[in-house]
Amino acid sequence: MGRWAMRSRWNARKAVRAGTDSALDVLHPLLVLGRGAHRLAGWGLAWWTRTPRERRGPTLFAVAACGVLLWLLPYGPMLMGLGLLGTTAWYGRQSAAGPDGSRAAPTAVERARLQALYEALVPYFALEGDPHPEPLYAYDGGWERAFEEFVFRDGRISGLLLRYPPSFRDGELAARLRVERLLAAKTGRGREYRFCWDEECNLLEMTALEPLPTRIHAQPFVTAPGETVLGFTDGCEIHRTVPVHFLGEPAPRDVPPVMWRTGPRSTEQHLLAVGTPGSGTSSLLRSLALQALGRGEVLIVDGDGGGEFASFAARHGVLGVETTLPGALTALEWAARETERRLLSAGRARQRGENVPEDVRRPLWVLVDRPAALTHLARTEGRTDPQELLRMPLRHGRAAGVTVAVAEQFEGAEELGDAVLTFTRARVVLGAVSPEQVGGVLGEAPQTGPPLGVPPGRGFARLGHGPVLRLQVPATPDPQDETAGEAERNAVRELLPEPVRGPGPGPAQDRGGSGQSADVQLPAPPAGRAT
Numbered sequence: 001m002g003r004w005a006m007r008s009r010w011n012a013r014k015a016v017r018a019g020t021d022s023a024l025d026v027l028h029p030l031l032v033l034g035r036g037a038h039r040l041a042g043w044g045l046a047w048w049t050r051t052p053r054e055r056r057g058p059t060l061f062a063v064a065a066c067g068v069l070l071w072l073l074p075y076g077p078m079l080m081g082l083g084l085l086g087t088t089a090w091y092g093r094q095s096a097a098g099p100d101g102s103r104a105a106p107t108a109v110e111r112a113r114l115q116a117l118y119e120a121l122v123p124y125f126a127l128e129g130d131p132h133p134e135p136l137y138a139y140d141g142g143w144e145r146a147f148e149e150f151v152f153r154d155g156r157i158s159g160l161l162l163r164y165p166p167s168f169r170d171g172e173l174a175a176r177l178r179v180e181r182l183l184a185a186k187t188g189r190g191r192e193y194r195f196c197w198d199e200e201c202n203l204l205e206m207t208a209l210e211p212l213p214t215r216i217h218a219q220p221f222v223t224a225p226g227e228t229v230l231g232f233t234d235g236c237e238i239h240r241t242v243p244v245h246f247l248g249e250p251a252p253r254d255v256p257p258v259m260w261r262t263g264p265r266s267t268e269q270h271l272l273a274v275g276t277p278g279s280g281t282s283s284l285l286r287s288l289a290l291q292a293l294g295r296g297e298v299l300i301v302d303g304d305g306g307g308e309f310a311s312f313a314a315r316h317g318v319l320g321v322e323t324t325l326p327g328a329l330t331a332l333e334w335a336a337r338e339t340e341r342r343l344l345s346a347g348r349a350r351q352r353g354e355n356v357p358e359d360v361r362r363p364l365w366v367l368v369d370r371p372a373a374l375t376h377l378a379r380t381e382g383r384t385d386p387q388e389l390l391r392m393p394l395r396h397g398r399a400a401g402v403t404v405a406v407a408e409q410f411e412g413a414e415e416l417g418d419a420v421l422t423f424t425r426a427r428v429v430l431g432a433v434s435p436e437q438v439g440g441v442l443g444e445a446p447q448t449g450p451p452l453g454v455p456p457g458r459g460f461a462r463l464g465h466g467p468v469l470r471l472q473v474p475a476t477p478d479p480q481d482e483t484a485g486e487a488e489r490n491a492v493r494e495l496l497p498e499p500v501r502g503p504g505p506g507p508a509q510d511r512g513g514s515g516q517s518a519d520v521q522l523p524a525p526p527a528g529r530a531t
């Protein structure tokens with residue numbers, strides 16, 4: 001009996017559901033039209049509320065005139081009807097909660113949140129003594145006046161398009177940042193947002209962003225010759241993806257990379273990365289070195305002297321790992337002469353109509369970590385500034401196949417010489433820094449912010465005059481750093497080239513006295529060919 005009753009209830013429910021589905025199928029066109037008409041009416045009403053009184057009359061007159069004209073045309077009323085029907089059906093085609101989570105009509109709670117946000121914006125946008133009868137932002141105003149579109153996700157505003165008055169100084173970074181900080185605080189902390197200011201139309205678009213992936217370890221990336229992966233970013237800016245393995249995931253995922261191009265046609269041949277302590281600038285250089293070693297040779301100068309590049313010493317393709325001032329000066333003097341030699345050699349080959357020799361085409365990378373420390377030492381000892389020796393590779397590196405990447409901390413950034421600042425057009429900023437600081441390095445403040453607790457390797461990149469991109473550098477720890485994860489360290493170990501000779505006393509037996517310099521012989525300067 002019980003079982004029969006349950007089955008009959010289930011059958012009844014099934015029948016009701018089938019009946020409802022059939023009825024909905026039959027009524028579907030009507031529902032779509034109804035929904036479309038409701039949305040159009042809502043937008044019309046919002047437009048009416050938003051538009052200043054003196055502009056309503058002329059617009060209505062223009063619409064009415066078009067209507068009368070269409071009415072008088074042959075088949076005009078029919079075309080008008082069909083057009084209206086089509087528009088209504090188009091706008092009604094999506095259900096109330098669209099695929100992106102947007103809704104036609106906000107709930108009472110959502111309305112309250114929008115109103116609270118609107119009121120918080122009033123002091124920023126309202127003009128004192130505004131003569132306008134219905135200003136966009138006023139203490140007695142409603143959000144419908146200023147908010148054109150909004151998206152709620154999990155009860156929080158995750159997308160907003162708002163109109164601001166023309167009197168707002170949107171050209172001033174400080175004024176814009178004040179509004180961005182307020183919006184970020186009021187719509188939910190702990191998230192990062194993209195802000196797009198349309199200064200022409202006085203519109204501000206805010207979108208909550210997904211965090212960038214942090215579980216990408218060092219690995220051979222799919223790149224063309226001359227391409228180097230700086231890290232990974234959002235799909236909205238970069239439309240290319242590369243397959244990438246994530247820690248603990250068997251299958252690769254497609255992720256948009258920040259791809260840096262070097263070589264004869266590159267306009268950003270050299271890179272400068274600035275970060276806060278522990279933000280991952282040394283890891284970025286290690287990541288560049290591992291990628292560069294696949295196709296060229298690398299010379300490393302570690303001004304910090306912390307031994308973070310010791311694992312590269314005495315490896316195939318690594319010309320030297322210098323941690324002392326004398327070692328750095330010798331290495332950089334050689335790099336300057338090598339650039340000269342390559343230039344001359346390439347020039348002679350071109351004059352003779354021959355191909356550029358292989359040893360000139362093979363990329364040479366000069367990676368300098370914390371040059372400010374060396375500059376300071378050189379000044380106190382009255383020796384040549386190592387950054388001055390970088391001038392030649394920086395100025396002529398593009399034609400000579402030499403790339404320079406410099407990493408420095410914000411505290412040492414003042415010590416960066418004009419050669420480094422002038423010729424490094426690929427820029428990276430890492431760490432939790434203010435948009436002003438990011439703008440100071442990249443030449444433009446990011447459109448996103450504010451990242452509060454950023455993981456190591458997180459920051460922004462800008463290539464030349466391109467857009468400022470969010471960046472997450474792949475985890476590339478020093479294999480000897482016991483604070484880093486074992487899997488990440490193993491990934492780096494696997495990518496390191498074979499040692500030049502068998503296991504010996506190791507690179508820590510230094511030549512320069514710091515205890516960190518590698519015992520690798522730099523190739524003799526090719527004197528005689530360079531001059």
Ligand SMILES: Nc1ncnc2c1ncn2[C@@H]1O[C@H](COP(=O)(O)OP(=O)(O)OP(=O)(O)O)[C@@H](O)[C@H]1O
Pocket residue numbers: 214275276277278279280281282283284304308456457458472473474475476477478481483484
């Ligand atoms: N992209 C990254 N992903 C995960 N961990 C990272 C990343 N970059 C750096 N780290 C970790 O953060 C710590 C600091 O990294 P790193 O030494 O590269 O920073 P730094 O900017 O050179 O700072 P410092 O010179 O003060 O050490 C290390 O433990 C490193 O493993």
